[in-house]
Amino acid sequence: MTTTERIAREQDTGPDTGRSPVAVPAARAAGCPFDPAPEIARAHREEPITRATLWDGSSCWLVTRHQDVREVLGDPRFSADATRPGFPFLTAGGRQFATGNPSFIRQDDPEHARLRRMLTADFMVKKMAAMRPEVQRIADGLLDRMTEGRQAADLVAEFALPLPSLVICLLLGVPYDDHEFFQKCSSVLLSLRSSVEQVRVAQEELQDFLSRLAESKRRAPDDGIVSRLVARGELDNAAIASMGRLLLVAGHETTANMTALSTLTLLRNPDQLARLRAEPSLITGAVEELLRYLTIVHNGLPRIADEDVTIGGRTIRAGEGVLCVLNTANRDEEIFPGGAALDVGRDARRHVAFGFGVHQCLGQPLARVELQIALETLLRRLPGLRLDIPFEDIPFRHDMGIYGVHALPVAW
């Protein structure tokens, strides 16, 4: 780099601090599977807005503080449109996922708002509260089957994954009989190891499946979301399929991993588990605390600056990519003192585990109902719940965009 280039770069990116850019996704430390990657935690402490290098050698900004993350995600000058040159992706497969037939999560207002508002009524707080008896029935049915004549099982396969899967299928009007097919697609789409080709195929298969489903609802409507989108008459089958795909994928691995990882976290924090068992009314706040502490969308939310914007004293130039790191934001000592520890009695409502800004998770009222019921039911019905393999042998999802465990063998 010549001096002129270096000066130009410094004017673009701020003074060179001598720090090498953080490579993302960064690995978590062995033995600390619940904590943010050490390099990112260090950046959060020492240089909260820093440069990062991505898999293809491109670079972007890493924004790690609670206030700065909220500012970026809340500012319409940062675009979520993944087709813009310079948009930061974590993998080549991730780029394919975000750009091949994108849903409104990768669009900006006003188009994003137009599409999102077609769904906001379906996930409102009151509607989700009315789902409680149904969710409870599903949770109890799964635990009945899991425990019948047995003393051990994989909690992911038998409880944590089927619960949100059954619920989102019910809401969408998707036949649960096809669950192995769309769970496999969902897993390919969210894996950091998937190739471009694998992502393209999974995306197309899921798109075809949902397009055919939309067509079938034109002939035989029910009261699910897909039928209601068909009945609005504003979207064709392909557009409904894109929206359905977003809801189906988002409804699967997020709550499933929060349920399994929360259970594991409570087993590893017996004092917190005892407190929650003694005071079941803490469950609502405990779920917020677990969302904060675990932050399973752990690699950061991507945005790209539309114009020059100053955040936390740094100027981010038009065309530069940003990753908003939610797990360091949710451990920010200024907002959550002692945030490195789990405290089920904490008021954690200001967490950004669901993101922030107009793209904040649409399904959060559903996620909360599912998590509250899943954890309350599990702890109440299985007082002897314990790990069935050594903690060191648990397969953590270091390879996935949504963090968690691939399996959680438990006994009771």
Place this chain on the structure above:
Amino acid sequence: MRVTIDQDKCCGAGSCVLSAPEVFDQREEDGIVLLLDAEPPAALHDAVHEAAAICPAAAITVEQTEQAERV
């Protein structure tokens, strides 16, 4: 305290309803925020401040009125 909402900004995430259900609700047809009480009693002020702070779309504005300050 005087509360105002901007329905055009609202993205229907519903966090305000969870914080202060006496003050905020969601419109049946599209889940957009509804204001139930523009001047909530002092007992709800903390919950309303929390709702404004966690609103992802900055759709809630809270003004401190003189009367509230005297209380």
